[in-house]
Every structure is written in structure tokens, then in C-alpha cells.
Amino acid sequence: MSGLKLEQVVKRYGATQVIHGVDLTIEDGEFCVFVGPSGCGKSTLLRMVAGLEDTSDGKISIGGRDVTRLDPAERGVAMVFQTYALYPHMTVAENMGFGLKMTGHPKAEVKAKVDEAARVLKLGDYLDRKPKALSGGQRQRVAIGRAIVRGPEVFLFDEPLSNLDAELRVEMRVEIARLHQEIGATMIYVTHDQVEAMTLADKIVVLRAGRVEQVGAPLDLYNDPDNRFVAGFIGSPAMNFFDGTLHKGGLRVPGLGDVTMAAPRNAAGAVTVGLRPNHLFLAEGDSHVVELSEQLGGVSYHYLKASDGTKLIVEAHDQSAPKPGSRTGLRIDPAKAFFFNAENGLRLR
Template sequence: MSGLQLDGVIKRYGATQVIHGVDLTIEDGEFCVFVGPSGCGKSTLLRMVAGLEETSAGRIAIGGRDVTRLDPAERGVAMVFQTYALYPHMTVAENMGFGLKMTGHPKAEIKAKVDEAARVLKLGDYLDRKPKALSGGQRQRVAIGRAIVRGPEVFLFDEPLSNLDAELRVEMRVEIARLHQEIGATMIYVTHDQVEAMTLADKIVVLRAGRIEQVGAPLDLYNDPDNQFVAGFIGSPAMNFFAGEPAEGGVRVPGLGDVTVPAPRTATGTVTVGVRPNHLELTEGATHMVELSEQLGGVSYHYLTGPDGAKIIVEAHDQRAPKPGSRVGLRFNPARAFFFDGGSGLRLR
């Protein structure tokens, strides 16, 4: 297996530039997830690595080999798409081995590789079935098996779970994580779902408008975001943001009940204060209006409106639920707050 290097990678469609000078290193055997909102360029960047989109400028290297201008078949990659793209008239075994058959590999070699991929993916009992006799999760495993038998240097996944229902998504997420642990391959995975990113990745690349906002391990991005965009995108439910004003002793936050919290010395001018839902606690008081409470058993989410109209989510791990329309107070540890420049959105440390 091999790592991946992107140096100043740019993508243009005519006069419109959609990928802006991306520099990125993915180590051998690493599971890297591209995440970001729709239209951020994550799938375009993945397709450039695969060779399905031409690279307008910059360099792409796999295993130290420059593949920027090579055809997809010459790059040593295998891609798993959002749709399964299985041949309905072929069996599971025939679907998985079709690529090797077309490149002239011996039947015995194809069978051995298909059997091994079926063992890894727990598909041994389904090799003689047609796709129509499989569940959605099983079909996606066949698509992954088709990639495995090719023995690629890098696996590419383009939102492979988005067509599955919620239960199957969780099941397949576990399967893909187990697959990575077993074969130790370099994998690049595209998703808009930050929960998938947090649970699967060794490294997350957060993209916005064709640029990298931050790269790091999941918990590093969660605990130490570089800017307000990353702070709001990583974490579920999303971080709460409040307008803050410099005041004596720190930053005054009307949305939290007009409290003043200690802030970094760099907090001058307009400041945005971020607090995660699990760092807020309901208390006796009348500063915030309860709009709705969602009780999910082990966790509850309370949706509040602050005195300045700010919308707030509080995560609680008890089964108390204030009535909609009632008023509550809020408490939090100021040391848990994040501070961002009100103009640029950059983190103030």
C-alpha cells in the first residue's frame, strides 16, 4: 500500500476555479476522510485523485509516483461509488472478479482473490447469488469487494453509505472500520456526514469552497478548531454561537443571560463566543425560553431562545424535560468557551 501527496492542486472549469491550491499528505495505511457541506469540492478532489477529473494545475503522487497525467487504470486506485453499479445478470463472485477477468488474469488467481475478499467481507455464503437477492448493505459490500480484489494502492470511497437507511449506515460504518483494520490499506473517504467522519477517520480534512479549512485527528478538530466554521461543523449537535462584546474582565455575552466571561487578550472588537451543547446546563431561572425538548432516553436535547433572540441547544443526560413555553436559566464553565474573531471567524487563543 502507499500514501498520497497533493501539491498545489487546482481544478478549473473554464474560468471558474473550484479547487484552490490544495496541499495535503496522507500517510501509508491512513484512513482519511474529506468532509464538508455540499458543494465544498470534496467529491471533485476525490475524482481528481482517481483520474476521473483532469487536474488543472499542481501535482498528485501515489507512493511517490507522479500520477497527475495518468489514466485511472494506471494510478493504482480503486473507487467505491455512492451507487453500487453491480451487473444484475452476474453473480456476486462474477461481479467481484469482473475487473480481473477483463485484464486477462487466470481463473485460479481470480477465484483466490474473490474468495479472500469474500472472507474479509463475510460474503462467502452469497457468492452464487445475483444482486437482486441481496440487501442494500450486502450490495455495497460486493462493491467494496470488487475494489479489494484489484489490490489497489489506495481505496477511494465517494459517499458509499448515503443510499442506505439509518440502521444499515451504522452497520456498514462498522464494517468499513473493521475492513481498514484488517487490510491496513490507505483509504480516502468522502462524506457530508460529520458523524461518519468522526467515527471512521484517522485524519479529517475539512473543506469549504474548494479550500482546506483544517486537517487533523477527529478529537483534535473537536477540541481545538482553528476557526468558527470548523467548530460549527465538527460536533453533533452543532456548537452554539453567541455575539460577544469586549467588557471589563472579558467578553460580555447577552445571549447567555448577559454574563461576562474571561477571554483571551486577543479578543478585541466584535467577538463570537462558542459553547458546545454538552457544556451547558439548565438551572433555575427565567432568562431563556424553552421552545422544544427532545427526549431520546439516555440523552435529551433542549432548544431554547436567549434574551437577545439567539437559538441555543442544550444537551442533557437526564430525563427531566421543561415544558415548552417555560423559562429556565443556563450555567456553564467559562473555561469551556471558544472565542472567534467576529469578522474573520478565526479562533482567538
Template sequence: MSGVTLNKVIKKYGDVQVIHGIDLEINDGEFCVFVGPSGCGKSTLLRMVAGLEETTDGQINIGTRDVTRMDPSQRGVAMVFQTYALYPHMTVKDNMGFGLKMNGHPKAEIAEKVAEATRILKLEQYLDRKPSALSGGQRQRVSIGRAIVRGPEVFLFDEPLSNLDAELRVEMRVEIARLHKEIGATMIYVTHDQVEAMTLADKIVVLRAGNIEQVGAPMELYRDPDNKFVAGFIGSPAMNFLEGVANDGAVTVPGMKASFDGVIAPAYSGKKITVGMRAEHLMVDPGGDTHTVEMTESLGGVSFVYLTGDTGERIVIEERGDERSAEGARVGVSIDKSRLYLFDAETEARIRT
């Protein structure tokens, strides 16, 4: 097994640059997730590691080897795609062993590696079936099994669960997490779904417009985002953002009709501030009269209350317990000031005090 290092990696299509000098180190055995909105460059970056996209400039190392200009077959990687790409006329067993067969591996070796992948993925009862007789989740497990039998140094996953329904996505997340624990390989996983990223990753790389916004462990990014983009992207529901103004160490938030003292340096006085608040840190004040309850989304043990303020701002608050806010009710909103996230309204950079 090996780690992956990217050094000032650039990708251009003609005069258009889509990856802007990425520096990144993924440790041996780490599960690293590239996450970001559509068009941010996450799949392009993954395909550059795989060798499916040419690197315009910079260097890619797998272990101690410089693989920047190597053929994909020489890089020691295996890729699992969004589409299963299984041969419809072959059985599960033949699909998983086909790559080794084409490379001239002995039948006994192929059988042994297919049997091991089958055990890991619990596919024993499906070996003689063809893809048409499998569910979407089972087909994706076969696709992963095909990668396992190759014994790669690095596994690459390009949005492998996006074609599955919600229940199967959860099931396959558990399968992939268990697979990583069992084989301990380095894995790079691309998704636009931040829930997948938070669930699976040892390390998350948040990308925007071909640049890295922040790298860190899931809860590190959730609790300590560097900027408004990361704060809004990591977490479900998304962080609430309201406009505020700093004045002599306090931040006034008109949308809450509230002011918070001692939360910002006096040097920021007069500057516009974006105030971020997580749904679970906010509380509904039934005795208040600043917001209207538009909808309550009940999920059983937890509910999300959607509020609209008098000036049109929207806030989502998490509620627990048996009591739920009634639609149409007038309420107030409160929060412990230590739970506020402050961002410069112009640069969107985090203001830490």
C-alpha cells in the same frame, strides 16, 4: 500500500476555479476523510486522485510515483461509488471477479482473490445470488469486494453509504472500519456526514469552497477548531454561537445576560466576538429566567433541550439523567468560562488565550 501526496493541486472548469492550491499528505495506511458541505470540492478532489478529473495544475503522488497525468487504470487505485454499479445479470462472485477477468488474469488467481474478499466481507452465502436478491448493504459490500480483489494501493470511497437507511449506515460504518483494520490499506473517504467522518477517520480534512479549512484527528478538530466554520461543522448537535462584545479582558454575551471575566486579551476591547458553546458544556438553570424551553428531544439516556432567548437567539443544551426540562418553562443558562470558544466576528478565526 502507499500514501498520497497533493502538492498545490488546482482544478478549473474554464475560468471557474473550484480547487484552490491544495497541499495535503495522507500517510501510508491512513484512513483520511474529506468532509464539508455540498459544493465544497471534496468529490472533485477525490476524482482528481482517481484520475477521473484532470488536474489543471499541481502534482499528485501515490507512493513515490507522480500520477498526475497517468491513466486511472495505471494509478493503483480502486473506487467505491455512491451507486453500487453492479452488473444485474451476474452473480456476486462474477461481479467481484469481472475486472480481473477482463484484464486476463488466470481463473485460479481470480478465484483465490474473490474467496479472500468474500471472507473479509462475510459474503460466502451470497456468492451465487444476483444483485436483485441482495439488500442495499449487501450490494455495497459486493461493490467494496470488487475493489478489494484488484489489490489497489489506495481505496477511494465517494459517499458510499448515502443511499442506505439509517440502520444500514451504522452497520456499514462498522464494516468499513473493520475492513481498514484488517487490510491496513490507505483509504480516502468522501462524505458530507460529519458523524461518519468522526467515526471512521484517522485524519479529517475539512473543506470549504475548494480550500482546506483544517486538517487533524477527529477529536483534535472537535476540541480545538481553528475557526467558526470548523467548530460549527464538526460535532452533533452543532456548536451554539452567540454574539458578544469584548471589554477589558471580559466578554459580555447579551443573549445569556452574562459576562465572563478574564477570557480574552485586553487588546480585543471594543471588538465584536462570536462566542461558541458545545451543547454538553452548557447547563440548564431551573431558577433562571432568560430563556424559554421550546422543545425537549429525548433520545433515551440523553436529551437535547432547545431554548429561545428573549432576543430570539437559539441554544441547544444536552441533558442527562432522569429529569427533563418541561416545554414552555422559563430557565436560565450557565457554563464554565473555560469551556467557551471565542471567534473574531469579522474573520471568524479562533481567538486563543
């Protein structure tokens, strides 16, 4: 297996530039996840690595080898798509071994690699079945198996779980994590689901409008975001944001019940305050209106509205819930607050 390096990678469609000078290093054996909102360029970037999209400028290297202008088959990558793309008339074994068969590999070698991939993916009992006799999760495992038998340097996954129901998504997420641990391959995984990113990744790349906002380990991004965009994207439910204004007594935050907090030392002008739902607590008082409570058993989410119209979510780990339309107070842990420049969104530390 090999690592991957992108150097000032650019993608243009005519006069429109969609990827803006991306620099990124993914180490050998690392599980890297590209996340970001729809249209941020994560799938385009993945397809550029695969060779399915031309690179307008910059350099892509795999295992120290410049692959920028190579055809997809010469890059040493295998891609698993959102759709399974299985041949309906072929068995599981035939689907998995088809690529090797077409490149002239001996039958015995093809069978050995298919059997090994089936063992890793727990598909041994299904090798003689056709895709129509499989569940969605099993079909996706076959698609992954087809990639494994090729022995690529880098595995590429383009939102592979988005067609599955919630239960199968969790099951397949565990399967992919186990697969990475077992074969130790370099993997790049694209998703819009930041929960998948947090649970699978060694490294997360947060993209917005074709630019890298921040790169780091999941908990590093969660605990130490560089800007408001990353802070709001990483974490579920999303971070709450409040408008704050500086005055001589500190930072006034109407959305928190008109509390005054200590201001960050480098603050100037308007400040945005960020607090995660698990760092807010219901309390005595009437500063906020309860709009809705979701009770999920071990955790509850309370949706509140402040007098200035600010909406927020409070996470609680009990089974009591205020009634919709009632009023409640709010308690915060100021030490857990994040501060951002209200104009450019950059973190104030």
C-alpha cells in the same frame, strides 16, 4: 499499499476555479476522510485523485509516483461509488471478479482473490446470488469487494453509505472500519456526515469552497478548531455561537443570559463565543424560553431561545425535560468556551 501526496492542486472549469491550491499528505495505511458542506469540492478532489477529473495545476503522487496525467487504470486506485453499479445479470462472485477477468488474469487467481475478499467481507454464503437477492448493505459490500480484488494502492470511497437507511449505515460503518483494520490499506473517504468522519478517520480534512480549512485527528479538530467554521462543523449537535461585546468589565454575552465573561487577551472589537451543547446546563432562572425538548433515552436535547433571539441547544443526560413555552436559566462552564474573531472567524486563543 502506498501513501498519497497532493501539491498545490488546482481544478478549474473554464474561468471558474473550484479547487484552490490544495496541499495534503496522506500516509501509507492511513484512513483519511474529506468532509465539508455540499459544494465544498470534496468529491471533485477525490475524483481528481482517481483520474476521473483532470487536474488543472499541481501534482498528485501515489507511492512517490507522479500520477497527475495518468489514466485512472494506471494510478493504482479503486473507487467505491455512492451507487453500487453492479451488473444485475451476474452473480456476486462474477461481479467481484469481473475487472480481473477483463484484464486477462487466470481463472484460478481470480477465484482465489474473490474468495479472500468474500471472507473479509463475510460474503461467502452469497457468492452465487444475483444482486437483486441482496440487501442494500450486502450490495455495498459486493461493490467494496470488487475494489479489494484489484489490490489497489489506495481505496477511494465517494459517500458509499448515503443510499442506506440509518441502521444499515451504522452497520456498514463498522464493517468499513473493520475492513481498514484487517487489510491496513490507505483509504480516502468522502462524506457530508461528520459523525462518519469522527468514527472512521485517522485524519480528517475539512473543506470549504475548495480550500482546506483544517487537517487533523478527529478529537484534535473537536477540541482545538482553528476557526468558527471548523468548530461549527465538527461535533453533533453543532456548537452554539453567541455574540459578545467587549467592555471594561470583560466580555458581555446577552445570549447566555447577559453574563459577563473574562475576555481573551488578544480580543478586539466584536467577539463570537462558542460553547458545545454538553457544556451548557439548565439552571434556576428565567433568561431563556424552552422551544422544544427531544428525549432520546440516555440523552436529551433542549432547544432554547434567549431574550435577544439567540437560539441554542443544551445537551442533558437525564430524563427530565422542561415544558415547551416554559422559562429556564442557564449555567455555563467558562473554561470550556471558545472565542473567535467575529469578522474573520479565526480562533482567539
